[in-house]
Amino acid sequence: MDNLFNITGKVVVITGGSGVLGKGIGAYLSAQGAKIAILDRNEEVGQKQIEAMNAKGGDAAFFLSDVMNQEILEQNKAAILARFGQIDVLLNAAGGNMPGATIPPDKTFLDLNIDDFKKVVDLNLFGTVLPTKVFVPELAKQKKASIVNFSSESALRPLTRVVGYGCAKAAVTNFTKYMAAELAQKFGAHLRVNAIAPGFFITEQNRDLLLNADGSHTERSKTILAHTPFGRFGEADELYGTIHYLISDASSFVTGTVAVVDGGFDAFSI
Numbered sequence: 081m082d083n084l085f086n087i088t089g090k091v092v093v094i095t096g097g098s099g100v101l102g103k104g105i106g107a108y109l110s111a112q113g114a115k116i117a118i119l120d121r122n123e124e125v126g127q128k129q130i131e132a133m134n135a136k137g138g139d140a141a142f143f144l145s146d147v148m149n150q151e152i153l154e155q156n157k158a159a160i161l162a163r164f165g166q167i168d169v170l171l172n173a174a175g176g177n178m179p180g181a182t183i184p185p186d187k188t189f190l191d192l193n194i195d196d197f198k199k200v201v202d203l204n205l206f207g208t209v210l211p212t213k214v215f216v217p218e219l220a221k222q223k224k225a226s227i228v229n230f231s232s233e234s235a236l237r238p239l240t241r242v243v244g245y246g247c248a249k250a251a252v253t254n255f256t257k258y259m260a261a262e263l264a265q266k267f268g269a270h271l272r273v274n275a276i277a278p279g280f281f282i283t284e285q286n287r288d289l290l291l292n293a294d295g296s297h298t299e300r301s302k303t304i305l306a307h308t309p310f311g312r313f314g315e316a317d318e319l320y321g322t323i324h325y326l327i328s329d330a331s332s333f334v335t336g337t338v339a340v341v342d343g344g345f346d347a348f349s350i
């Protein structure tokens with residue numbers, strides 16, 4: 081039997097691909113033989129990533145993008161097809177949170193900034209829906225194709241403070257399941273969609289929430305770790321294997337699922 085995890089030559093589009101997680105995921109998949117199309121707003125980081133991947137024998141390109149703008153995404157699609165000829169995988173990694181869409185400990189829900197809440201829903205939900213709409217026609221042309229959406233622990237279990245982002249990611253999870261049936265029934269069972277729900281990883285955006293200036297854990301960190309059977313935060317590279325699985329033949333009968341990568345946080349009660 082062929083290696084079920086072989087992704088050599090697959091063209092992988094990564095939205096938000098210049099972010100903390102996207103950078104590592106792109107480099108890992110490139111090293112596994114995939115061709116990488118990074119779509120991001122951050123051209124400076126993107127160009128450096130591409131150079132690094134290509135210097136190691138990869139085949140990667142950067143496309144300046146905005147996942148909330150269909151016209152730009154259509155231009156990206158045409159440029160990717162001109163460069164790589166096909167699209168096999170879409171990783172909807174663009175997403176994130178904003179302070180105004182959270183509730184600090186000294187405030188209540190009544191202080192919520194509705195505009196920021198909407199912006200967070202726009203980026204995480206519509207920033208997943210629009211690229212899906214734009215890239216599905218190309219993905220459907222392939223013999224096997226796959227989409228991976230980026231949900232979050234906050235979608236599974238509401239986290240204090242994180243109201244806008246949690247709602248948006250819960251919608252991403254629902255959209256993932258909706259699309260599993262939609263794609264299989266209307267486009268064919270060769271087109272799969274799943275989500276990954278990363279738990280707690282220390283990255284640039286949440287470092288100040290989770291670590292004090294001296295590197296020790298904040299009170300919130302200690303609460304998270306007390307609810308994590310593994311007793312530690314995740315490392316970004318611990319997501320790579322799950323994504324590799326979801327975009328390869330190893331998961332050929334898997335669609336509409338949410339792969340939780342969280343050291344047991346979601347499974348744990350007391």
Ligand SMILES: NC(=O)c1ccc[n+]([C@@H]2O[C@H](COP(=O)([O-])OP(=O)(O)OC[C@H]3O[C@@H](n4cnc5c(N)ncnc54)[C@H](O)[C@@H]3O)[C@@H](O)[C@H]2O)c1
Pocket residue numbers: 095096097098099100101102119120121122145146147148172173174175176177203207230231232233277278279280281282283285
């Ligand atoms: N880091 C974590 O611990 C964690 C946990 C759970 C889920 N996630 C999710 O994983 C995904 C990646 O997270 P990350 O930590 O790499 O985030 P990040 O903020 O480091 O990266 C997000 C990237 O998206 C890009 N981006 C933002 N708006 C865009 C737009 N309109 N169009 C195109 N690109 C845009 C940014 O330039 C950035 O490079 C996100 O969806 C995030 O919500 C992250």
